[in-house]
Amino acid sequence: MAQGAFSKGQTPEDLKIDLLKKTHLFEDLSPQELREVAKYIQVRNYMKGEYIFFEEEAEPGIFILVEGLVKLIKETSDGRSIIVRLVFPGEVFGWIEWGKSVPKFKYTAMAALPSTILYISNKYFINLAIKYPAIAIKLTCDATHNLLQTYEVLKSIASGKVEERIAKLLLELAEKAGEKKDGRIIIRLPLTRQDIAEMTGTTVETTIRVMSKWKKQGIINTERGYIEIIDKKALEKLVV
Amino acid sequence: MAQGAFSKGQTPEDLKIDLLKKTHLFEDLSPQELREVAKYIQVRNYMKGEYIFFEEEAEPGIFILVEGLVKLIKETSDGRSIIVRLVFPGEVFGWIEWGKSVPKFKYTAMAALPSTILYISNKYFINLAIKYPAIAIKLTCDATHNLLQTYEVLKSIASGKVEERIAKLLLELAEKAGEKKDGRIIIRLPLTRQDIAEMTGTTVETTIRVMSKWKKQGIINTERGYIEIIDKKALEKLVV
Numbered sequence: 001m002a003q004g005a006f007s008k009g010q011t012p013e014d015l016k017i018d019l020l021k022k023t024h025l026f027e028d029l030s031p032q033e034l035r036e037v038a039k040y041i042q043v044r045n046y047m048k049g050e051y052i053f054f055e056e057e058a059e060p061g062i063f064i065l066v067e068g069l070v071k072l073i074k075e076t077s078d079g080r081s082i083i084v085r086l087v088f089p090g091e092v093f094g095w096i097e098w099g100k101s102v103p104k105f106k107y108t109a110m111a112a113l114p115s116t117i118l119y120i121s122n123k124y125f126i127n128l129a130i131k132y133p134a135i136a137i138k139l140t141c142d143a144t145h146n147l148l149q150t151y152e153v154l155k156s157i158a159s160g161k162v163e164e165r166i167a168k169l170l171l172e173l174a175e176k177a178g179e180k181k182d183g184r185i186i187i188r189l190p191l192t193r194q195d196i197a198e199m200t201g202t203t204v205e206t207t208i209r210v211m212s213k214w215k216k217q218g219i220i221n222t223e224r225g226y227i228e229i230i231d232k233k234a235l236e237k238l239v240v
Numbered sequence: 241m242a243q244g245a246f247s248k249g250q251t252p253e254d255l256k257i258d259l260l261k262k263t264h265l266f267e268d269l270s271p272q273e274l275r276e277v278a279k280y281i282q283v284r285n286y287m288k289g290e291y292i293f294f295e296e297e298a299e300p301g302i303f304i305l306v307e308g309l310v311k312l313i314k315e316t317s318d319g320r321s322i323i324v325r326l327v328f329p330g331e332v333f334g335w336i337e338w339g340k341s342v343p344k345f346k347y348t349a350m351a352a353l354p355s356t357i358l359y360i361s362n363k364y365f366i367n368l369a370i371k372y373p374a375i376a377i378k379l380t381c382d383a384t385h386n387l388l389q390t391y392e393v394l395k396s397i398a399s400g401k402v403e404e405r406i407a408k409l410l411l412e413l414a415e416k417a418g419e420k421k422d423g424r425i426i427i428r429l430p431l432t433r434q435d436i437a438e439m440t441g442t443t444v445e446t447t448i449r450v451m452s453k454w455k456k457q458g459i460i461n462t463e464r465g466y467i468e469i470i471d472k473k474a475l476e477k478l479v480v
Contacts, residue, residue, distance in 0.1 A: 130373045161317070
């Protein structure tokens with residue numbers, strides 16, 4: 001189904017409910033509850049390269065990626081970008097506020113592929129979570145797991161071993177977005193060397209050097225628009 | 241009040257309720273609700289240097305630091321430690337699991353000062369959160385804010401500017417644990433140069449070099465057991 005389009009006889013509300021059912025936050029709700037929840041949810045479609053929000057103007061709220069790929073980006077003081085996280089379909093980003101709690105730090109979100117997103121404002125999310133506590137508990141699980149994952153990235157970057165970081169990233173991408181084919185894993189994502197550098201806290205030059213070496217060694221193969229992992233074990237050996 | 245001790249006429253249950261009232265997760269509950277919640281909560285006391293849990297054996301559950309200081313640590317592949325977060329009184333650490341959700345990545349937690357902690361197991365937390373959704377919502381806020389803060393650390397480490405990272409850390413510590421006195425800020429924390437290196441992803445040698453330079457320039461003063469910020473503006477200029 002094309003994004004934003006809906007099949008014959010399907011109302012915009014039906015489409016919204018179909019999308020909600022696909023998310024793990026809402027999958028346990030009854031059809032009647034989904035119809036109720038749908039009132040609070042906006043469906044938003046973004047083109048590849050379109051910004052979802054900017055760091056300075058980001059508002060609290062919850063975004064669920066249904067289809068596509070989203071980059072969460074921070075700018076460093078010297079004007080470089082750091083991709084702090086790639087968001088895959090089914091995953092949640094954003095943050096919520098309750099009472100006096102106001103986060104000091106934010107990020108910019110950009111659609112790296114044409115993306116369909118469900119958006120719930122902070123106020124509506126709080127209402128929903130009070131009515132359906134399981135939603136708040138699931139979101140807490142998500143948030144604490146993302147935190148653990150980010151500590152892992154932090155450790156990886158602080159360790160200073162560039163090859164380990166890039167190998168770890170490729171293995172993660174393979175797990176989240178890889179297609180297995182003839183013992184190889186194909187990662188079809190629009191990631192440039194620049195993106196990989198920004199996700200591993202290194203330079204483009206170093207990323208090109210490391211990946212070219214692996215290509216020569218027959219560990220990976222790269223073409224425009226995809227990366228193929230030929231020898232997964234060789235990458236795993238670099239990550240302890 | 242000494243840790244673990246309770247005043248005359250106060251039962252262990254009263255002590256637990258007193259500690260619960262101090263936490264922002266439970267502050268809104270009525271006295272009767274607090275008495276109910278107290279049944280699910282363990283009070284744990286740790287000595288300075290004692291491990292709360294190790295990365296390999298960490299179980300899901302929620303830990304609320306009431307008094308003291310906790311380091312969350314990850315080991316790198318080359319045997320170094322990275323302090324991914326310092327936990328201050330009132331803050332929460334740990335993670336929860338719901339249904340099939342199982343986190344792959346964990347950390348080690350150590351008491352950096354004598355510490356009093358409230359512990360809720362994963363199972364009891366889920367029960368509590370279903371009964372009192374506000375608790376789950378507050379924890380979600382905490383977790384998403386911690387995530388934003390960790391992205392900030394990630395950006396800082398990936399930016400490669402060591403002086404900026406150390407300045408940022410000192411300013412954060414000043415905000416969370418600083419005492420103002422005669423226009424100076426005193427940070428009374430048992431942090432060694434090694435700890436500061438582990439929190440900024442740099443070496444002890446570099447940390448010593450940077451902090452000695454600042455000491456000579458009259459920006460900071462350091463003695464065993466505390467760091468004093470004399471010229472806050474000079475540190476702020478290093479952080480953009």
